Amino acid sequence: MVTAISDEMFSGEAITDPYSYYGRIRDEDPVHWNEKYELWVITRHDDLVWMTRHHELFSSEFWSRDKRSPYPAIDESDLGLYQFMREFFMKWFIQHDRPVHTDQRKVVHKWFNPASMETWRPMVQQVVKDMLDEADEDGRMDVMKDFATPLPLFVIAQMMGMPFEDRKFIRSMAEKLLFIGRGEADRMQPLTDGIKELMEYLSPLVAQKVDLPVDENDLLSVLASGEKTGALTRDEVIADAILLLLAGHETTINLICNGTLAFTQHPDQWKLLKEAPFQDPDTVVRATEECLRYDPPVKSIQRIASEDVEMGGKLLKEGDRIRWFMSSANRDPAKHENPDTFDISRWPNTHVAFGSGIHHCLGATLARMEAQEAFKALAGRYDSISLETDEYEYQPSVTFRSLKSLPVSLK
Amino acid sequence: MPRKVRVSVDLDICVGNAMCETYAPKVFVLNDDRQSTVADPNADTFENIMEAAQDCPVSAITVIDDETGESLFP
Numbered sequence: 001m002v003t004a005i006s007d008e009m010f011s012g013e014a015i016t017d018p019y020s021y022y023g024r025i026r027d028e029d030p031v032h033w034n035e036k037y038e039l040w041v042i043t044r045h046d047d048l049v050w051m052t053r054h055h056e057l058f059s060s061e062f063w064s065r066d067k068r069s070p071y072p073a074i075d076e077s078d079l080g081l082y083q084f085m086r087e088f089f090m091k092w093f094i095q096h097d098r099p100v101h102t103d104q105r106k107v108v109h110k111w112f113n114p115a116s117m118e119t120w121r122p123m124v125q126q127v128v129k130d131m132l133d134e135a136d137e138d139g140r141m142d143v144m145k146d147f148a149t150p151l152p153l154f155v156i157a158q159m160m161g162m163p164f165e166d167r168k169f170i171r172s173m174a175e176k177l178l179f180i181g182r183g184e185a186d187r188m189q190p191l192t193d194g195i196k197e198l199m200e201y202l203s204p205l206v207a208q209k210v211d212l213p214v215d216e217n218d219l220l221s222v223l224a225s226g227e228k229t230g231a232l233t234r235d236e237v238i239a240d241a242i243l244l245l246l247a248g249h250e251t252t253i254n255l256i257c258n259g260t261l262a263f264t265q266h267p268d269q270w271k272l273l274k275e276a277p278f279q280d281p282d283t284v285v286r287a288t289e290e291c292l293r294y295d296p297p298v299k300s301i302q303r304i305a306s307e308d309v310e311m312g313g314k315l316l317k318e319g320d321r322i323r324w325f326m327s328s329a330n331r332d333p334a335k336h337e338n339p340d341t342f343d344i345s346r347w348p349n350t351h352v353a354f355g356s357g358i359h360h361c362l363g364a365t366l367a368r369m370e371a372q373e374a375f376k377a378l379a380g381r382y383d384s385i386s387l388e389t390d391e392y393e394y395q396p397s398v399t400f401r402s403l404k405s406l407p408v409s410l411k
Numbered sequence: 412m413p414r415k416v417r418v419s420v421d422l423d424i425c426v427g428n429a430m431c432e433t434y435a436p437k438v439f440v441l442n443d444d445r446q447s448t449v450a451d452p453n454a455d456t457f458e459n460i461m462e463a464a465q466d467c468p469v470s471a472i473t474v475i476d477d478e479t480g481e482s483l484f485p
Contacts, residue, residue: 053427053445102433109430113466348423357445360428364468 005029007036009398010072010183016394018299018401019340022328031312037071039302039321040314043328045335045352047311051303051324052357058303058322059097060359063089065304067319078188085188088195091239093232094359104236105362107226108244111219117365120155124370127154128377135410136381140388143406148256149249152370156248160220160241166201173198174246181399198242206237219244250400251297252367256374257403259291263375264387264408266342273344273379284376287344288368291375293351294342297367299327299401301355326352327401384411415477418452418460424471431463431472439463447471
């Protein structure tokens with residue numbers, strides 16, 4: 001019997017195995033109207049790239065333009081909190097179109113360029129070494145809790161000049177903000193609590209930086225310089241600081257965790273990484289790109305149609321919500337040979353884990369560098385990394401591909 | 412005499428971030444796929460071209476000194 005495509009994106013099935021769920025949509029109805037949540041689901045590689053490159057048709061001003069009610073539904077008493085959240089997210093530079101987006105991105109764009117990121121590599125190598133030295137003492141670790149989370153959190157906090165002892169607080173607030181991709185009806189309370197506490201935490205720090213001359217080594221100082229040039233208001237500086245803190249570590253956590261999981265499930269690829277034959281580009285670079293393709297940290301991104309657009313025989317109307325799925329595009333057989341095979345020698349690897357076009361991930365080079373150092377160090381140290389349990393669970397998020405934990409033993 | 416350069420963009424790498432277009436709009440022009448291509452390599456200042464190359468998030472831009480053949484970026 002042929003069953004209709006279920007529109008429950010938060011079902012256990014779709015959360016555990018998005019590749020089957022969105023893969024079926026890609027095969028059967030690649031530009032799919034999800035009736036339940038009233039949004040377009042975009043699943044093909046070529047469609048996704050075309051849309052990212054036509055930013056004038058698909059607006060990033062999601063939170064200011066979306067006229068429909070919240071999805072999934074929230075408690076009615078939380079509509080005030082929903083409004084507060086929207087007004088906060090509207091201030092993020094990524095929630096703008098050109099020309100505002102370009103002016104605001106430029107405040108920090110240079111800071112993230114490849115040469116600038118390279119200067120941080122030795123620091124990342126040292127942090128990776130320290131963390132794995134500690135794990136060695138026990139012969140095991142929870143990759144999520146003991147490695148994948150503290151590493152990028154340490155790095156972004158260091159880049160933004162946050163005091164060492166504040167990292168725990170930053171992470172617990174970030175966890176509240178991650179409710180953005182979730183479906184619980186009561187999610188507005190933790191989400192807005194996280195926003196408010198981070199605003200309170202960052203306000204005095206930002207005020208300090210605005211008063212001082214720009215310190216080119218300090219990301220928060222560079223961001224705050226946007227207020228002096230008029231590119232950003234004070235509220236926008238604070239909102240973008242929260243964005244950089246959050247996006248600067250959550251995604252990389254998932255990249256390291258999902259990649260490590262893939263290696264435990266594919267011993268032949270682990271062996272290949274360990275042998276690391278000399279290539280150009282080298283094996284670690286290729287392996288990291290394949291981890292990004294095979295199980296990307298961010299599953300989907302949302303936009304809103306700026307005008308009526310026809311795609312694949314469907315009419316996307318002005319004001320319609322859109323979600324494009326990198327996790328599905330990265331497994332599109334029209335783009336990738338044997339898309340469901342984890343193959344670290346795959347090259348070139350034209351995945352869209354970082355999106356494409358003018359909104360291509362600002363921190364892509366940083367994420368790549370951290371993951372390269374993490375995988376290189378793991379492969380250099382351990383003959384085998386094996387799962388301690390077959391039962392691993394994912395956060396019920398439609399945005400992030402995020403494991404709850406990943407306990408492994410190290411040999 | 413301003414420095415003359417040769418500029419190219421690797422379309423296998425270019426993700427259409429288009430920052431180069433904002434730094435040096437007479438040099439970098441987007442094609443139908445919204446990837447960057449070189450129109451006139453000497454139509455903007457040398458400084459702006461170098462900035463575009465350095466800040467390309469995927470290092471898709473190459474700059475060569477037209478006279479000496481020296482690689483200026485990467």
